[in-house]
Amino acid sequence: MNMNFILRGLGRYAPERVLSNADLEKIVDTSDEWITTRTGIQRRHVVADGENASDMAAEAARMALANADMDVSELTHIVCATFTPDSVIPSCACRIQEKLGIKGQMCIDVSAACSGFLYALQTARGYLLLEPDAKVLVVSTEVISRRINWEDRTTCVLFGDASGAAIMTAGEESDRPRVLDVMLEADGTLGDLLTVNGGGSAYAYKKDEPVGNEFFVQMEGREIFKHAVRNMVGISERLLERNGLAKSEVDVLLPHQANYRIIDAVGRKFDIPEEKVFSNIHEYGNTSAASVPLALSEAWDTGFIKPGNLVLIPTFGGGFTWGAGLIRF
Structure with missing residues (x-):
């Protein structure tokens, strides 16, 4: 493959609200010592009311664009990796495009859970092979706190909300990551062995039916x-x-x-x-x-x-x- 795939810029965003292990001790039967020794986690960030996956992604994208010294209007593709999009339709990528104030770019979501960023990165490399002048926003964003059963101590202690982004182009820049x-x-x-089934077509809900455990991360x-x-x-x-x-x-x-x-x-x-x-x-x-x-x-x-x-x-x-x-x- 005779093409250089350049990461022109990197960006990230985590919500301001922090949930510590001590905070979780007040929610479920757990302890800071148990969580820390078994997972290494001490804190996690959780979205505010009204803050969604696309909002975090737009913030991470703006940081990546600034890091790349690029204007948002230069983007040609948006590839978003997530299993917690704002909605099924429109895609999270389209929501991000809207919040960045642009239109016309190809937008697509990639669903590969925790491997999502690499799957999205490889997708972007494919677009660049087809369109070498493309400038691709690769962004991963997750609001897992809204897919967690906060009464399940085996899962609620593990996850947090955040977003990360990269701008990928073809090029020869020697001072940029490749x-x-x-x-x-x-x-x-x-x-x-690891599912979030609820809401899928095989696990559809009827009107006024209560949400079951299948709606949340189970592992x-x-x-x-x-x-x-x-x-x-x-x-x-x-x-x-x-x-x-x-x-x-x-x-x-x-x-x-x-x-x-x-x-x-x-x-x-x-x-x-x-x-x-x-x-x-x-x-x-x-x-x-x-x-x-x-x-x-x-x-x-x-x-x-x-x-x-x-x-x-x-x-x-x-x-x-x-x-x-x-x-x-």
């Missing part, structure tokens, strides 16, 4: 852990091999921020020292599709990622979906 490769896989036979945590670590490591090894790279050449491991135990296990499998593994799960919790671009933007801005670094990004999410990406900063 997406080297992305590899994606899925296994629908395992889908029932088998122990089974997911095993599949997540195995598949994140396996696909990352195959991606490195395809690009003629050794594990020792990875400067930064930036995994999907699902659970610190998963992050730590993946790092150990790769023999990557802790100081080279980026994690911000303590602050945001699991923000699903938003976690990777949120982490990328923060790691770049804080200097954790340095110019020239090779960044490996493994992900795993509902579906099951998983993937890995390589970015040279």
Whole structure:
């Protein structure tokens, strides 16, 4: 593939409202010590009343555009990764377009849960191959707090709301991050281990019917852990091999921020020292599709990622979906 895929700009947004572990102790039977030791999460951000997925995405997009020194009118495509869109129709991408004050761009949503950003990134690379002059907004945004049963202590402690964005173009800029490769896989036979069924056509509601537990995130945590670590490591090894790279050449491991135990296990499998593994799960919790671009933007801005670094990004999410990406900063 003889084209350079450039990340012209990165952006992120998290709601102002913060829900700490101490706050959760007042809602469900849990404790700060239990949550922290098992997940690494200390806080998570939750949307305000009237704040939606598209609002957060528009904020992250504006930051990415400013970072890219681009005007919003230059965008040609909007690819949004989410499983918590504002509505089924219009798509979240169309809602984002509206809130950015533009029209005419191609807009599409991608649903791959926690692997959503890499799936959207790969979609954007496909558009750029077809239209090399395109300028694509790739944005991931999740309002998981509205798909959580706040009486279920096994799930409500894990998730938060946020958005992350990237502007992708073709180009030769040597001072901008370059997406080297992305590899994606899925296994629908395992889908029932992590679900949000309610509202789908197979789980439709009748008028005035109460919402059931199927409307909320339901998951088998122990089974997911095993599949997540195995598949994140396996696909990352195959991606490195395809690009003629050794594990020792990875400067930064930036995994999907699902659970610190998963992050730590993946790092150990790769023999990557802790100081080279980026994690911000303590602050945001699991923000699903938003976690990777949120982490990328923060790691770049804080200097954790340095110019020239090779960044490996493994992900795993509902579906099951998983993937890995390589970015040279």
